[in-house]
Amino acid sequence: MIISDIAIKKSATVIVLTILLIIFGVQSYRELPRESDPDVTIPYVFISTAYRGVSSSDIETAITIEIEKKLKGLDGVKKIQSVSAEGLSSISVEFTSGTDIDEALQDVKDKVDEALGDLPSDLDEEPAVFEVNLSELPIAVFSLSGTCGLPCLKEIADDLEDKIEAVPGVLETTVTGGLEREIRVEVYPEKLAYYGLSIGNFQAVVNAENQNNSGGNITLGNGRYQLHVPGEFTTPEEIYYLVLTTYNGQPVYLKDVARVIDGFKEETSRSRLDGESAVNLAVKKRTGENIIKINDTIEKIIEKSKSGWPAGTKITKVMDQSSEIKLMVEDLENNILSGLVLVLIVIFVTMGIRNAILVSAAIPISMLLSFTVLQIMGITLNKVVLFSLTLALGMLVDNAIVIIENIYRFMEQGAGRIEAAMKATGEVAYPVIGSTLTTLAAFSPMLFWPGVMGDFMSYLPLTLIVTLSSSLFVALVINPALASLFMR
Secondary structure, eight states, rough: OHHHHHHHTTTTHHHHHHHHHHHHHHHHHHSSSOOOOOOOEEEEEEEEEEETOHHHHHIIIIHHHHEEEHTTTTEEEEEEEEEETTEEEEEEEOOOOOOHHHHHHHHHHHHHHHGGGGGTTTOOOOEEEEEEGGGGGGGGEEEEESSSOOOHHHHHHHHHHHHTTTTTEEEEEEESSOOOOEEEEOOOOOHHTTTOHHHHHHHHHHHHHOOOOEEEEEETTEEEEEEOOOOOSHHHHHHHHHEEEETTEEEEEGGTTTTEEEEEESSOEEEEETTEEEEEEEEOTTOOOOOOHHHHHHHHHHHHHGGGGGGOOOOEEEEEEEHHHHHHHHHHHHHHHHHHHHHHHHHHHHHOHHHHHHHTTTHHHHHHHHHHHHHTTTOOBHHHHHHHHHHHTTTTTHHHHHHHHHHHHHHHHTTTHHHHHHHHHHHHHHHHHHHHHHHHHHGGGGGGHHHHHHHHHHHHHHHHHHHHHHHHHIIIIIIIHHHHOOOO
């Protein structure tokens, strides 16, 4: 075969190519992002509208039907479904596969804006339009608990939130549960009226006093100093003696018209761990980032921060997507090593150690070439890809065994290394190519599987095609060249 003959004649070039493939393959494997699930676009847009205290039938006529009328003119819509319940209208819009979901989301928002004029004017808030993105689901959830109290745990969580969000690759960190301090001012309307104050005047005075001010710069001698006038309230006592106005020549203090309560903001979420109150942190990563690297960095941040926490405070990881990916990557590495050892043992018994090494070399070289191609294609190491690589591992040596065994047979018949490599490879090249193509043909229909599941599962045939094609390249180019130099 022409390709194999050229590779055998230019064996030194093939050796250099092999070394480069190994270097690039190792680098690609180290840099390939590890993810839990493939980045699959779900072609759905959801619209949720709250209207408390209204029956389901009224919700349907006043909100759901009005929005649906506008949505029917959208391009690429496959199906519209809606549920009208008491106090809530929920509409899901399914688009055809391949639709640009960002563009579709904006189109739906525009249509909902057009429908606002036909909706009740006393809605609690405007309809919420959103999509579901698997890549924005939390990759890890940490739960803070202890004896220092919820306000203390909330402060620790807020501090961790700032540090974690500074980690490269982290999209955002969400804190749920806990109590946040709030100083609330409750006004007595009758006293405001007595002193001739409006609620607007009262609010303006409080807002004006509750802020830090810059005093500019001042030069003293050879030094230049910046002046800062702190003014934000920190305790209720500071607010009580705030002067609002004068009445009959006497100052009117805030304590004369209102009371100040040092309490907590209204709870919007609660978290519990083992029956005790806790504060949770949910970490989300950006699309295409390495989940294992991010998780390891977060673990280091937490360990470093623990020394400043009150005694009895503990943090528990209640969800971790990286652990499963770590196990799958370790399984892949173990399978590669196991395959190498088993191939070495089996081929050694029949053809000797040199030939066993030539055959087994096809496994790591094919894998490293596959990693390089996967990185170029922008594919991450997710569950489906790792499963596909493990599945393909058992087929990587098939082509190499056929090629090397045939070269070995020619050499036993008295042919030289170069002659044997050329004749043997040419003799079985087309059967080897045909065997690989039939295997690829069995998986290729999965590339055309429609819908969300098709997008999800398309990574399996794609990875197998890349891996087995790499194996075929190694068998027809690298193995004959190495055999012509080292085979006995």
